[in-house]
Amino acid sequence: EADIYQTPRYLVIGTGKKITLECSQTMGHDKMYWYQQDPGMELHLIHYSYGVNSTEKGDLSSESTVSRIRTEHFPLTLESARPSHTSQYLCASSGQGAYGYTFGSGTRLTVV
Amino acid sequence: GNSVTQMEGPVTLSEEAFLTINCTYTATGYPSLFWYVQYPGEGLQLLLKATKADDKGSNKGFEATYRKETTSFHLEKGSVQVSDSAVYFCALTLMGRGSARQLTFGSGTQLTVLP
Numbered sequence: 001e002a003d004i005y006q007t008p009r010y011l012v013i014g015t016g017k018k019i020t021l022e023c024s025q026t027m028g029h030d031k032m033y034w035y036q037q038d039p040g041m042e043l044h045l046i047h048y049s050y051g052v053n054s055t056e057k058g059d060l061s062s063e064s065t066v067s068r069i070r071t072e073h074f075p076l077t078l079e080s081a082r083p084s085h086t087s088q089y090l091c092a093s094s095g096q097g098a099y100g101y102t103f104g105s106g107t108r109l110t111v112v
Numbered sequence: 113g114n115s116v117t118q119m120e121g122p123v124t125l126s127e128e129a130f131l132t133i134n135c136t137y138t139a140t141g142y143p144s145l146f147w148y149v150q151y152p153g154e155g156l157q158l159l160l161k162a163t164k165a166d167d168k169g170s171n172k173g174f175e176a177t178y179r180k181e182t183t184s185f186h187l188e189k190g191s192v193q194v195s196d197s198a199v200y201f202c203a204l205t206l207m208g209r210g211s212a213r214q215l216t217f218g219s220g221t222q223l224t225v226l227p
Contacts, residue, residue: 006155033214040219041150041199041219041220041222042217042219042220043201043217043220045214048214090155090156092155092156100144100146100148100158100161100203100205100215101156101158101215102158103148103155103156103157104155105153105154105155106153106154106155108153
């Protein structure tokens with residue numbers, strides 16, 4: 001039973017559209033993360049948050065933005081989607097004293 | 113900095129074969145080590161972990177032993193099944209504050225098991 005939820009699972013959208021990928025967790029975790037996963041499977045951290053009103057950019061530069069207004073919610077927004085944004089996006093969370101992360105099922109985004 | 117190096121894939125095995133996926137790490141300090149598994153179309157799931165030297169993590173027939181002397185955490189399974197076909201990620205984290213708690217992932221190893 002998943003405790004971290006991502007919607008939508010699949011999204012095909014036209015170039016220039018604004019999109020928001022949703023991520024919610026019910027575990028009360030303070031830390032949340034967004035990863036971009038390329039076709040070669042490697043994971044790239046693009047954003048993270050250590051709590052409400054805290055957001056930081058990750059190792060991989062991304063044109064997306066995030067917000068953390070509530071502990072349980074960490075949406076990712078692309079203001080103007082481009083084909084280069086086509087990828088799988090994975091959300092994860094971790095809590096105080098927890099070992100490792102809990103991942104959502106991912107959103108596979110295709111920009112045409 | 114911290115890094116994880118995994119055996120490159122893809123790995124293809126026949127059912128009931130022995131599996132080893134190599135993982136070595138570099139870390140400043142004493143990391144906790146993890147193996148995650150990603151089944152097709154899914155997110156990552158924690159497979160097993162070890163938090164100190166000589167610990168053995170195990171789950172679903174998979175095992176890995178934290179070897180400080182060789183900085184390794186190789187994943188093994190004695191007899192693989194078709195249902196084990198997935199991508200496997202080795203990862204580490206350092207116990208501490210802030211960014212030190214972030215997971216560092218290896219590049220992933222694709223495993224395909226043939227019937």
